[in-house]
Structures are given as structure tokens and as C-alpha cells.
Amino acid sequence: MTYIDPYWKRLVSTGLRFLQEQGNADAVAVIKNATLSVDFNNHDNWNGGIDYWDLVFHLKYRDFISLGDKKDKIEGDILEVLDRFHADGRDRLANVLIQPMIEQYIDWNSVLPTTKEDTVSLIQEEQKMLLEVATGKLSFKESGVEDTYQERHEQILHIANKAGFDYPVTANTLVDWWGEVRSLSSYAERREYISKKFSPLLKMLRESEDNGSDVSFQQISTRSEIIQKAVEDAEVFIREGRYDSAVDRVHTAFHGYLRQLLAEHNLSYERNDGLPSLFTKLHEYYGSSIKPPDVAERLKTILRSAGGMINAINELRNNNTIAHPNGNLIQKREAQLVIRLVNAVLNYIEDIENQLFQ
Numbered sequence: 001m002t003y004i005d006p007y008w009k010r011l012v013s014t015g016l017r018f019l020q021e022q023g024n025a026d027a028v029a030v031i032k033n034a035t036l037s038v039d040f041n042n043h044d045n046w047n048g049g050i051d052y053w054d055l056v057f058h059l060k061y062r063d064f065i066s067l068g069d070k071k072d073k074i075e076g077d078i079l080e081v082l083d084r085f086h087a088d089g090r091d092r093l094a095n096v097l098i099q100p101m102i103e104q105y106i107d108w109n110s111v112l113p114t115t116k117e118d119t120v121s122l123i124q125e126e127q128k129m130l131l132e133v134a135t136g137k138l139s140f141k142e143s144g145v146e147d148t149y150q151e152r153h154e155q156i157l158h159i160a161n162k163a164g165f166d167y168p169v170t171a172n173t174l175v176d177w178w179g180e181v182r183s184l185s186s187y188a189e190r191r192e193y194i195s196k197k198f199s200p201l202l203k204m205l206r207e208s209e210d211n212g213s214d215v216s217f218q219q220i221s222t223r224s225e226i227i228q229k230a231v232e233d234a235e236v237f238i239r240e241g242r243y244d245s246a247v248d249r250v251h252t253a254f255h256g257y258l259r260q261l262l263a264e265h266n267l268s269y270e271r272n273d274g275l276p277s278l279f280t281k282l283h284e285y286y287g288s289s290i291k292p293p294d295v296a297e298r299l300k301t302i303l304r305s306a307g308g309m310i311n312a313i314n315e316l317r318n319n320n321t322i323a324h325p326n327g328n329l330i331q332k333r334e335a336q337l338v339i340r341l342v343n344a345v346l347n348y349i350e351d352i353e354n355q356l357f358q
Contacts, residue, residue: 015081041094052094064100106208134190140174168197227256243335251317276311
């Protein structure tokens with residue numbers, strides 16, 4: 001990490017306090033979520049010499065994109081505040097810049113139902129086995145050891161290929177692995193060799209964005225103002241990692257979406273109909289509209305199965321989110337699953353609408 005004079009960090013901290021007191025939530029969020037760097041801009045020989053510096057706030061992709069047209073204003077707001085407190089005439093601020101971090105994109109959606117956590121666990125298990133073989137704690141000649149390694153290694157390579165990251169272990173068998181490490185004379189060297197292979201990868205995977213950040217409900221947001229507001233709230237909560245709140249807003253958007261579709265198709269429903277009832281009425285209508293009949297019957301089976309999932313999601317929302325004063329809130333992993341499932345159902349319904357009723 002590039003060294004930053006502590007003065008600049010203190011200056012930014014002071015500016016953050018001021019912006020918080022002023023209620024500038026956008027600028028505060030940038031400072032809190034960003035990684036700071038201080039870059040030399042230019043030197044002016046006038047008046048004994050003055051150095052100009054750029055303060056650069058590096059944001060993760062999703063945070064950077066969410067700024068939209070507000071980026072220039074936020075940069076100006078932060079620069080104005082920092083200039084107010086900065087008093088060193090020899091080192092002056094030239095610019096405040098907000099830039100995206102250039103990171104390896106990991107497409108976790110492409111490997112579902114395997115999650116980021118599952119992948120990290122698999123890689124850690126492989127690291128442990130390779131370390132034990134390299135340090136004499138485990139023999140690859142033992143029954144089943146080689147088979148276990150090859151099965152897991154193949155699974156990891158498959159995930160890496162689909163998700164888009166390079167896996168540093170090229171040994172397809174433990175025999176190959178032993179041939180790779182036996183020339184290292186001590187166990188300490190072998191441990192260091194393995195750590196250098198795995199530590200950067202595991203750090204990158206842990207810090208990569210979760211699948212939930214890639215889920216979008218924009219395909220339904222234009223159907224009504226209520227749906228649009230629920231979608232906007234849900235996507236904010238997803239970006240902030242507030243998944244119990246996100247499930248509640250996704251549920252609201254889905255509920256409004258189903259009512260809107262039923263109304264568009266002149267299908268009656270009661271005002272107090274819940275999510276499962278609305279979904280049942282819609283999928284029965286789809287089943288009667290799809291041809292040929294054998295395809296329609298198979299579709300009915302799929303949608304009836306989805307109905308059970310919708311009912312469970314409805315119960316989760318009512319009993320395990322902030323929608324009501326519940327004690328046991330849904331946790332991140334399960335909330336992400338619910339959000340992905342709803343997103344998949346919505347995408348499928350939109351496909352039906354676009355293909356059959358446009």
C-alpha cells in the first residue's frame with residue numbers, strides 16, 4: 001500500500017466530521033466507503049515553491065456507478081470543505097477526484113447455487129490437503145486421498161472458469177503436486193510457497209462483491225410508482241448489505257407486480273390477497289394461455305412448484321424481516337437466496353409476458 005502522510009488522513013477525517021454535521025450524506029458515504037490515495041499533481045516555483053496534490057477517493061464498482069450524475073458535485077463539495085480546513089501554503093489541494101477501483105470481476109451468479117462462501121471453503125480445504133501432503137502429514141498413497149483431491153480440484157477449476165478467476169494450482173493429481181514441492185528443502189519453504197499461492201486469491205475472493213449486488217429488478221420497476229419505489233429501496237438495501245430490509249422491499253415490489261399483471265389481464269383478485277394467492281391466480285392464467293397443451297401442462301407443474309417457494313418467501317417476510325417486530329431476522333446468506341429466487345421468477349414471468357402478450 002502506498003504511503004500517505006498522516007496529515008492528509010487527519011484532514012479528510014476533519015472534513016468528514018464537518019460533512020456529517022452539515023448532513024451531506026452523499027459526500028460522507030464516498031469518504032467512508034473509499035480507499036484514499038494522495039497523488040502529486042505539479043510543482044510551481046513561485047514564492048519559494050508550491051506543490052499541488054490530488055486527493056483521490058477510490059470506490060468499488062457498484063458504489064462508483066451508483067453516484068451517477070452526482071459525482072462532480074460530490075467532488076466539489078469535498079474539495080470545498082477540505083480547502084476550508086487546509087492551511088499549509090506549501091502543499092496545496094489541486095483536485096478531489098472520485099475514481100473506480102480497477103478490480104477483477106468475479107461473476108458469482110454464473111456458478112449458482114454455489115456461493116462465494118462455498119467456493120472459499122472448497123479452496124481452503126484444498127490448501128489444507130496440499131499443505132499436509134507437502135509437510136508429510138498426509139500421504140497421497142492412502143486409500144481415497146487421491147480421488148478426493150481430484151474430485152474437489154476439478155470442481156474448483158470449473159467454478160474458476162465460469163466465475164472468471166485464475167486458480168494458481170496447476171497440479172491435477174497429488175502425484176503432480178508432490179513433484180512440484182519436493183524440491184523445496186524445508187517444510188518452512190513449502191508453507192511459504194503454498195501461502196503465496198493461496199493468500200492473494202483468497203483475499204480477492206473474500207473482497208469481491210456478492211451475487212446479491214448483481215441482482216436487478218429494473219425489468220419491473222416501470223410498471224407503477226409503488227413498484228419503482230420498492231425496487232429503488234431494495235437495491236439500496238442490497239448495496240448496503242441490509243438484506244433483511246431488502247427482502248421486505250423485494251416482497252413489496254413482487255406483490256405490487258403481481259397485482260398489476262392481474263389487472264392488466266382483467267383477472268379479479270381481492271384487495272387483501274397475499275403473495276401466494278396472487279401468484280396462483282396468475283400461473284393458472286398462464287397455463288390456459290400457453291400452447292401446445294403438453295407444454296402448458298408441464299409449465300403448470302413448474303409454476304405450482306414455484307408456488308410453494310412463493311408461500312415460504314411470504315412467511316419469511318412476515319416472520320423474519322423488519323416488516324413486523326420480529327425477533328429472529330433472516331441472515332445474509334438466506335436473504336440473498338430469497339432475493340435471487342424472486343429475481344429468477346420475475347425474469348421468467350417477464351419472458352412469458354414478452355413472448356405471449358406483446
